Amino acid sequence: MSARQIGEVILNLEHISLAFGGVKALSDISFDVREHEIRAIIGPNGAGKSSMLNVINGVYRPQHGAITFRGRTRHDMNTHQAAAQGIARTFQNIALFRGMSVLDNIMTGRNLKMKHGFLLQALYWGPARREELAHRRKVEEVIDFLEIQHIRKTPVGRLPYGLQKRVELGRALAAEPSMLLLDEPMAGMNVEEKQDMCRFILDVNDQFGTTIVLIEHDMGVVMDLSDRVVVLDYGRKIADGTPDQVRNNREVVDAYLGVAH
Numbered sequence: 001m002s003a004r005q006i007g008e009v010i011l012n013l014e015h016i017s018l019a020f021g022g023v024k025a026l027s028d029i030s031f032d033v034r035e036h037e038i039r040a041i042i043g044p045n046g047a048g049k050s051s052m053l054n055v056i057n058g059v060y061r062p063q064h065g066a067i068t069f070r071g072r073t074r075h076d077m078n079t080h081q082a083a084a085q086g087i088a089r090t091f092q093n094i095a096l097f098r099g100m101s102v103l104d105n106i107m108t109g110r111n112l113k114m115k116h117g118f119l120l121q122a123l124y125w126g127p128a129r130r131e132e133l134a135h136r137r138k139v140e141e142v143i144d145f146l147e148i149q150h151i152r153k154t155p156v157g158r159l160p161y162g163l164q165k166r167v168e169l170g171r172a173l174a175a176e177p178s179m180l181l182l183d184e185p186m187a188g189m190n191v192e193e194k195q196d197m198c199r200f201i202l203d204v205n206d207q208f209g210t211t212i213v214l215i216e217h218d219m220g221v222v223m224d225l226s227d228r229v230v231v232l233d234y235g236r237k238i239a240d241g242t243p244d245q246v247r248n249n250r251e252v253v254d255a256y257l258g259v260a261h
Contacts, residue, residue, distance in 0.1 A: 005036060006034050006035070006036055006037045006227060007034055007035030007036050008034060008035055009032045009033070009034050009035075010033060010034065010035045010069065010070055010178075010179070010211065011032060011033040011056070011067075011068070011069050011070075011179065011211075011213075012032045012033075012067075012068040012069075013029065013030060013031055013032070013052075013055070013056070013065065013066075013067055014030050014065055014066045014067075014068070015028050015029070015030055015064060015065040015066070016028070016029045016030070016052070016055055016062045016064070016065035016067075017029075017062055017063055017064040017065055018048075018051055018055060018060055018062045018063060019063060024235050025048050025051040025235050026048045026051055026052060026055070026062065026232075026235045027235045027236050028064075028065075028236075029048075029052065029065075029232070029235075029236070029237045030065075030237070031230045031237065031240055033179070033211060033213055034211070034227075034228075035211055036205070036209050036210075036211055037211060037212075037227040037228065038201070038202075038205055038212045038214060038225050038226050038227050039211075039212065039213045039214065039226065039227065039228055039229075039230070040213075040214045040215070040216060040222045040225070040226040040228070040229040040230070041053070041213065041214070041215050041229075041230050041231075041232065042215070042216065042217075042219070042222055042229055042230075042231050042232070042246075043231055043232035043233050043238075043255065044233060044255055044256065046234070047232040047233050047234060047235065048232045048234075048235040049183075049215045049232055050092060050183055050215065051235075052232070053089065053181050053183055053213065053215060055067070055076075055077075056077070056082070056087065056181060056213065057077065057079060057082040057083075057087050057089050057181055058076065058077040058078040058079040058080075058081060058082045059079060061075075061076035062075070062076060069085060069087075070085065083175065086175075086176075086177050086178035086179060087177060087178075087179045087180075087181065088109075088172040088173070088175045088177035088179070088180050088181070089172065089180075089181040089183070090165075090168050090169060090172050090180075090181070090182050090183060090185060091168070091183050092183045092184045092187065094161075094164050094165065094168055095168070096156045096164060096167060096168055096171070097156065098155065098156050098157030099155055099156075099157060100155065100156060101152065101153050101154060101155055101156070102143070102148060102151050102152050102153070102154055102156060102159075102167050102170075103139060103143065103152045103153060105156050105167055105170075105171055106139050106142055106143065106167065106170045106171050106174050107135065107136070107139050107174070108171060108174075109139075109170070109171040109172060109173070109174030109175045110135040110138065110139065110174050110175070138174065138176075139174055142170045142173050142174050143170065145173070145200075145203070146166050146167075146169065146170050146173075146200060148163065148166060148167065148170065151163060161188055161189070162189050162190070162193035162196070162197075165185060165186075165189065165193075165197065166196070166197070166200070169182075169185065169197075169200065169204075173204065173208075177210060178210065178211060179210070179211045179212075179213065180204065180210050180211070180212050180213070181213050182201070182212060182213070182214045182215065182216075183215050184215050184216060184217065185197055185201065185214070185216065186198075186216060186218055186221060187217065194218065194221065198221060198224070198225060201214070201225060202225065214226070222243070223243040223247060226243055227242075228240070228241065228242060228243075229241065229242070229243055229246040231246055231249070231252050231255070233251075233255040238251045238252060238255060239251060239252045
């Protein structure tokens, strides 16, 4: 299925407000995400973008508002519920096991899908062994897809930054998510690394049909990749629409010029 066949709304965020003490991170924000689309969240530093991703996958619980995912409405989502329902996440700061190999790091993304208990896995016997081999096949498919076969046995801590970001994407993909949350997947990358990551994001969206919610500061990347863009500024929503609509929105231009000046 092509990702450009955008489907129905699968995630609806209504009047989300989040505060830490007296500091308002998000104020009455509403927007939705449609199946198979690439939905970008942009805004200046401190706009509340990462806080919004943390609300979606249950790291933060909003004080007000409702989250509807695939027809089920709740006031908050915990991280286990989010993962079990097919929401996977990468982070601004790489959160990998630096001493473990690429293969073993990506294997940790399969944890939720492992059915046999710790004892059987430790003994590596019978059904647990068959299950382990099936999970390893899936991980090898992810490694092939991301073109990192040559580093599969390398400890992650020895890899350059751009490849570490690719491994983190691999770990998220190993969970076979229906929705993938990417928090600045291209931060700190050079031009070539950004081009590679853009290609992988488009391929994940197109080949797997995965819905993607993306935070990114590179406006060229956002405008090229996204179907729709929501813009936050100081915890408020100031625009929502197609890349062209957002690009020409006066309030958006002012928000970014205000940062630049």
